[in-house]
Amino acid sequence: MKDGCQKWKDQLLEAALTGARSKDLELHLLNCKGCAAELRELEAVRARQDSLLPLLVRGAQPSPGFRARVLAAAETNKEHKRAPRWRVWALVGAVATAATVFVLQRAMLRNEEAKDLAAAQKLAEWRAPSDSLLKTPGEEILKTTPKLGESYLPVPVSKVEEE
Amino acid sequence: MSALIAKAEAGHPAEGFGERIAENQRRVFQIALSVLGNAADAEDVAQEAFLRAYQRFDSLREPEKFRAWVNRIVFRLALNRKRGYCRRLARDTAWQSAETATMVDGAKSAEQQVMLGRLRLEIEQLPEKLRSVLLLSLVEEMDATDVGAVLGIPAGTVRSRLHTARKRLLEVMR
Numbered sequence: 313m314k315d316g317c318q319k320w321k322d323q324l325l326e327a328a329l330t331g332a333r334s335k336d337l338e339l340h341l342l343n344c345k346g347c348a349a350e351l352r353e354l355e356a357v358r359a360r361q362d363s364l365l366p367l368l369v370r371g372a373q374p375s376p377g378f379r380a381r382v383l384a385a386a387e388t389n390k391e392h393k394r395a396p397r398w399r400v401w402a403l404v405g406a407v408a409t410a411a412t413v414f415v416l417q418r419a420m421l422r423n424e425e426a427k428d429l430a431a432a433q434k435l436a437e438w439r440a441p442s443d444s445l446l447k448t449p450g451e452e453i454l455k456t457t458p459k460l461g462e463s464y465l466p467v468p469v470s471k472v473e474e475e
Numbered sequence: 476m477s478a479l480i481a482k483a484e485a486g487h488p489a490e491g492f493g494e495r496i497a498e499n500q501r502r503v504f505q506i507a508l509s510v511l512g513n514a515a516d517a518e519d520v521a522q523e524a525f526l527r528a529y530q531r532f533d534s535l536r537e538p539e540k541f542r543a544w545v546n547r548i549v550f551r552l553a554l555n556r557k558r559g560y561c562r563r564l565a566r567d568t569a570w571q572s573a574e575t576a577t578m579v580d581g582a583k584s585a586e587q588q589v590m591l592g593r594l595r596l597e598i599e600q601l602p603e604k605l606r607s608v609l610l611l612s613l614v615e616e617m618d619a620t621d622v623g624a625v626l627g628i629p630a631g632t633v634r635s636r637l638h639t640a641r642k643r644l645l646e647v648m649r
Contacts, residue, residue: 325642357649361641364587364594369613374504374518379496382522386492386529 317347328354492532495541496525502616503549506625509610510553512595520556524549543624550611550625597647605640612637 320340327333328351333341341348503524507517528535528545535541598606611622612633619630619637626633 325645328645329638329641354645354649358641358645360590361594361644361648364590365613367587367591368595368598369505369509369610370615372505372508372514372517373501374521375514378500378504378518378522379493382496382500382525382529383493385522386526389526389529 317344317350320344320347324351324354327351328358491536492529495528495532495535495538495545498538499542499545500525502614503545505614506546506549506611506617507553509614510550510557510607516556516560517553520552521549524552527552546617546621546625550607593648594644597644600647601640601643605636605643608633608636609640609644 317340320337323334323337324347327337341351500521504517504521507520507524508514511517511520524545527548528541531544535544598609601609607626608622611617611625612619619633623630623633628636
């Protein structure tokens with residue numbers, strides 16, 4: 313196809329697909345060997361596609377015994393769905409037991425935690441007996457600020473000396 | 476009499492269900508095959524669609540209702556599976572296309588198999604809207620109305636998209 317014939321491309325595709333040709337296209341095909349050849353090629357490809365496309369799916373069918381397999385699977389599903397009552401009750405019982413155990417465990421765990429907390433608080437408040445022994449007389453003295461001219465240590469003045 | 480039969484079938488749903496499978500299995504399988512491109516997956520999906528239909532069989536006893544419902548569900552299931560295995564399918568394209576060709580008719584010539592492989596690859600390149608219409612239109616017993624019912628679009632839109640799909644296919648394969 314020539315570069316100048318690009319505008320006919322869509323019409324050629326339509327003509328190859330539907331077989332319908334406009335008068336303009338007919339006239340062009342009479343004068344353009346390239347486009348006439350292009351149309352012939354497109355028509356051949358279309359015919360090949362027409363014969364190949366149905367082969368992708370048509371004629372195909374499921375393997376023998378498909379219906380029986382589906383029915384068997386449906387029956388199996390139904391049996392699974394209709395579980396015996398004792399199974400349902402057993403399941404309910406198991407769930408209830410598990411829930412009870414869980415709640416009890418949680419309660420025990422909380423109790424343990426409360427005990428631990430109390431012990432920790434007691435430990436924090438605990439003072440070793442040696443703490444009071446380690447207290448020095450100086451501590452008390454240091455708490456009071458001596459007045460001007462006074463000593464940290466009160467020196468007893470004897471009356472004899474005063475006299 | 477028919478009422479008695481219906482009553483009997485209601486008591487044993489599998490009886491009526493087996494009949495529905497027989498009526499629909501070929502088309503349902505072909506819908507799955509058109510999307511997935513390989514027989515093993517298509518059969519798997521077709522079975523799943525029928526099992527789902529079985530669970531709702533009480534409301535799908537009318538043949539037309541069953542047909543429309545199972546067409547839609549198998550298409551959706553096939554699309555879901557295809558999306559799930561998209562990476563694997565892309566990796567195994569050569570195997571997949573070869574299997575499709577041999578599966579449909581083992582006696583086909585090598586050239587025809589190559590052409591079929593290429594055709595499927597080109598169809599895979601089409602936009603999803605066009606591809607779905609084209610593939611569903613290839614299924615037996617599926618006219619534009621049926622395809623439209625599966626895709627939720629009017630029959631006119633199906634025809635228009637089919638024409639566009641064929642045109643694009645012609646353009647890329649010339």
